[in-house]
Amino acid sequence: xxxxxxxxxxLVGFVQMINAQETTEKRLPKLPSIxxxxxxxxxxxxxxxxxxxxxxxxxxxxxxxxxxxxxxxxIAEVYDEWQEETGVKIIAVSIDDARSSSKVKPTxxxxxxxxxxxxxxxxxxxxxxxxxxxxxxxxxNGKGExxxxxxxxxxxxxLELIELVRKLNRGEAISE
Amino acid sequence: MKKTIIxxxxxxxxxxxxxVRAQELIQGGTVSGNFQIDxxxxxxxxxLGITADTMAGKRYGVNAFGNLLYTNGKFTxxxxxxxxxxxxxxxxxxxxxxxxxxxxxxxxxxxxxLTVGNFYExxxxxxxxxxxxxxxxxxxxxLKGIRVKLNPFKGVALKGLVGYQRSYWTPYEDGNRxxxxxxxxxxxxxxxxxxxxxSRTKVILGGSFVSKYEKMTTKRLxxxxxxxxxxxxxxxxxxxxxxxxxxxxxxxxxxYAYKMNNPSAANNFIYKEGQALYSTLSWSTKGIGVMLGxxxxxxxxxxSRMNETESILDINFLPPLxxxxxxxxxxxxxxxxxxNGEMAYQAxxxxxxPKGNLGGKYGTQVSVNYSQVNNIKKEQIxxxxxxxxxxxxxxxxxxxxxxxxxxxxxxxxxxxxxFSKSTKANVGYVYQQYNKDxxxxxxxxxxxxxxxxxIADITVRLNDKNALRLENQWLFTKQDKGxxxxxxxxxxxxxxxFMSVADEYNYGNDDSDQQLHYYAISAGYTDxxxxxxxxxxxxxxxxxxxxxxxxxxxxxxxxxITITSSF
Numbered sequence: 001x002x003x004x005x006x007x008x009x010x011l012v013g014f015v016q017m018i019n020a021q022e023t024t025e026k027r028l029p030k031l032p033s034i035x036x037x038x039x040x041x042x043x044x045x046x047x048x049x050x051x052x053x054x055x056x057x058x059x060x061x062x063x064x065x066x067x068x069x070x071x072x073x074x075i076a077e078v079y080d081e082w083q084e085e086t087g088v089k090i091i092a093v094s095i096d097d098a099r100s101s102s103k104v105k106p107t108x109x110x111x112x113x114x115x116x117x118x119x120x121x122x123x124x125x126x127x128x129x130x131x132x133x134x135x136x137x138x139x140x141n142g143k144g145e146x147x148x149x150x151x152x153x154x155x156x157x158x159l160e161l162i163e164l165v166r167k168l169n170r171g172e173a174i175s176e
Numbered sequence: 177m178k179k180t181i182i183x184x185x186x187x188x189x190x191x192x193x194x195x196v197r198a199q200e201l202i203q204g205g206t207v208s209g210n211f212q213i214d215x216x217x218x219x220x221x222x223x224l225g226i227t228a229d230t231m232a233g234k235r236y237g238v239n240a241f242g243n244l245l246y247t248n249g250k251f252t253x254x255x256x257x258x259x260x261x262x263x264x265x266x267x268x269x270x271x272x273x274x275x276x277x278x279x280x281x282x283x284x285x286x287x288x289x290l291t292v293g294n295f296y297e298x299x300x301x302x303x304x305x306x307x308x309x310x311x312x313x314x315x316x317x318x319l320k321g322i323r324v325k326l327n328p329f330k331g332v333a334l335k336g337l338v339g340y341q342r343s344y345w346t347p348y349e350d351g352n353r354x355x356x357x358x359x360x361x362x363x364x365x366x367x368x369x370x371x372x373x374x375s376r377t378k379v380i381l382g383g384s385f386v387s388k389y390e391k392m393t394t395k396r397l398x399x400x401x402x403x404x405x406x407x408x409x410x411x412x413x414x415x416x417x418x419x420x421x422x423x424x425x426x427x428x429x430x431x432y433a434y435k436m437n438n439p440s441a442a443n444n445f446i447y448k449e450g451q452a453l454y455s456t457l458s459w460s461t462k463g464i465g466v467m468l469g470x471x472x473x474x475x476x477x478x479x480s481r482m483n484e485t486e487s488i489l490d491i492n493f494l495p496p497l498x499x500x501x502x503x504x505x506x507x508x509x510x511x512x513x514x515x516n517g518e519m520a521y522q523a524x525x526x527x528x529x530p531k532g533n534l535g536g537k538y539g540t541q542v543s544v545n546y547s548q549v550n551n552i553k554k555e556q557i558x559x560x561x562x563x564x565x566x567x568x569x570x571x572x573x574x575x576x577x578x579x580x581x582x583x584x585x586x587x588x589x590x591x592x593x594x595f596s597k598s599t600k601a602n603v604g605y606v607y608q609q610y611n612k613d614x615x616x617x618x619x620x621x622x623x624x625x626x627x628x629x630x631i632a633d634i635t636v637r638l639n640d641k642n643a644l645r646l647e648n649q650w651l652f653t654k655q656d657k658g659x660x661x662x663x664x665x666x667x668x669x670x671x672x673x674f675m676s677v678a679d680e681y682n683y684g685n686d687d688s689d690q691q692l693h694y695y696a697i698s699a700g701y702t703d704x705x706x707x708x709x710x711x712x713x714x715x716x717x718x719x720x721x722x723x724x725x726x727x728x729x730x731x732x733x734x735x736x737i738t739i740t741s742s743f
Binding site for chain 2: 027032042064070077098103110112122123129132136148149154157
């Protein structure tokens with residue numbers, strides 16, 4: 001009787017451990033919950049950012065950052081095609097402080113960009129995403145998981161970025 | 177027997193269950209973080225005045241940090257480690273040390289957010305409270321204490337906090353700095369009143385209150401044979417109110433801040449109240465954007481230590497109204513905020529000339545900016561008492577009038593055009609007037625610097641991965657160090673490699689021994705979020721400014737290595 005009980009208990013414990021192990025598979029990080037503002041002055045919680053199950057690119061930039069402007073200008077030329085082909089959405093997060101944050105929308109409009117703009121005036125989102133240097137770009141899959149990130153911009157690296165988006169759409173794994 | 181069985185049963189259950197719970201707790205969360213290591217090795221360079229003597233054995237400097245973040249659902253904890261052994265040249269020697277600099281724990285739901293430990297916060301545009309961190313300046317005025325944020329109703333955001341500010345590594349002790357307390361409320365009217373939610377006009381109102389408590393009570397001043405003992409206020413309050421109206425492409429923002437009398441080292445211990453007003457108006461639609469801004473600052477230095485003269489322990493942030501430039505010659509004469517008084521305005525227009533005769537095959541991008549900063553008018557309060565005299569009300573100043581002294585002006589025009597699939601260029605012209613005396617804290621030693629800067633930056637894409645960039649800059653001025661010419665040639669192999677050679681030549685220096693070449697060779701490798709860059713060469717002396725706060729960068733010669741990564 002006793003033995004059966006012990007065996008039964010061990011079995012229960014074993015099953016639980018297996019259950020636990022199943023969930024130890026690598027979990028991809030999700031977007032943190034930080035309050036930033038959009039161009040309409042509304043507070044947006046970054047954990048709720050989504051693109052209806054399609055991939056999303058989050059790019060940290062600032063008006064004083066030359067390579068950031070270069071990257072976003074380069075992508076702006078092909079953004080319509082990218083969207084049509086892959087459904088990808090770009091969220092351009094400006095880390096400009098109160099000195100320049102009111103210039104962000106006029107400048108982005110003046111450049112003809114059609115990205116969704118977010119203002120991270122005191123770098124709260126930047127810190128939560130562990131961004132050191134900008135430009136810093138994140139690729140988020142349809143489930144809201146961060147699957148890839150890259151810092152700096154060089155001519156042609158936008159081609160790598162869209163290739164990764166295509167891979168995501170095909171359901172292939174992305175390794176950094 | 178039964179007891180043994182029950183005991184065994186209980187124990188087994190616990191032991192089987194515990195690791196599962198513990199694992200869940202760890203599994204449910206994610207750990208992330210980032211690192212940066214900046215290291216410099218210095219050479220002697222007689223032309224720059226750097227000898228073994230001036231270096232005093234300091235051949236290298238290392239600034240480094242690591243952040244660790246643990247997130248599990250609504251809970252986040254973080255820890256920041258910093259090392260300055262010793263700090264790189266140009267950073268405050270008070271940074272020397274290696275330890276956990278900051279830590280925090282945070283719990284956030286849709287309704288409430290609670291933070292204990294070090295935190296960064298900004299009320300409105302920051303004119304009465306902003307704590308932030310800027311690695312390139314070695315600046316961190318984070319608050320250590322408690323913060324609560326509440327969202328009781330849709331469209332209403334309330335914040336309250338209490339803490340003391342970071343001052344390098346100095347532990348908080350009785351009286352070595354003040355305590356900062358504050359509250360802020362913001363109302364998004366359209367979200368609060370359902371009938372307005374569809375309105376095209378969006379209105380946001382906000383108000384904040386900050387108070388500083390400091391123990392110091394008197395200030396002793398010797399003037400001639402007399403000794404004066406001034407009674408100082410322990411509590412210094414400040415208030416701010418803001419309004420933001422948005423309709424279609426229009427956006428109007430205005431914030432007014434008021435600070436009670438705050439005698440301090442920064443204002444020569446006058447008992448005058450402080451005021452600031454910052455407004456911007458912008459309009460934009462796809463293809464064109466215009467921004468106008470105006471600002472007045474009057475006696476708004478607000479630090480949590482009234483004797484402080486260094487740029488640390490600032491409670492507030494006064495946004496400077498001048499363009500933040502991207503090219504190195506245009507940042508040679510940077511503007512820094514003058515908290516004791518400035519009147520400024522700025523206008524900027526960005527537009528795109530569409531494809532066609534004028535715009536070319538791909539369209540042309542134009543950006544024009546003008547900003548000007550003057551002093552404020554300061555009038556004597558009483559005959560015989562000079563302006564800014566310690567222990568007096570200081571001066572009176574008409575709110576809307578500009579003073580006669582120019583601090584800074586900056587005109588810039590940039591044109592970006594793509595000529596073919598592979599070639600694009602950015603050309604620019606900048607004209608600056610720089611009041612070197614005021615902006616570098618001197619008195620009657622230097623003339624104003626008038627500088628014209630030309631920039632030509634051409635990028636050629638050789639194929640999908642290889643690109644060359646040639647950047648040329650010219651700076652013409654009769655003052656300061658005279659004319660400069662600079663060039664950079666950069667080669668990138670996307671997305672991982674870059675290398676560049678650069679030289680800035682001060683051929684116009686009046687002192688022929690100082691007609692120097694500031695050469696540099698750099699190379700770097702980027703893999704995802706990891707970047708390693710090496711630079712060898714000379715570093716030009718100058719001011720590095722971010723957000724109107726500046727750090728003096730001394731001349732140097734040597735190797736710099738930067739390693740940065742995040743995970």
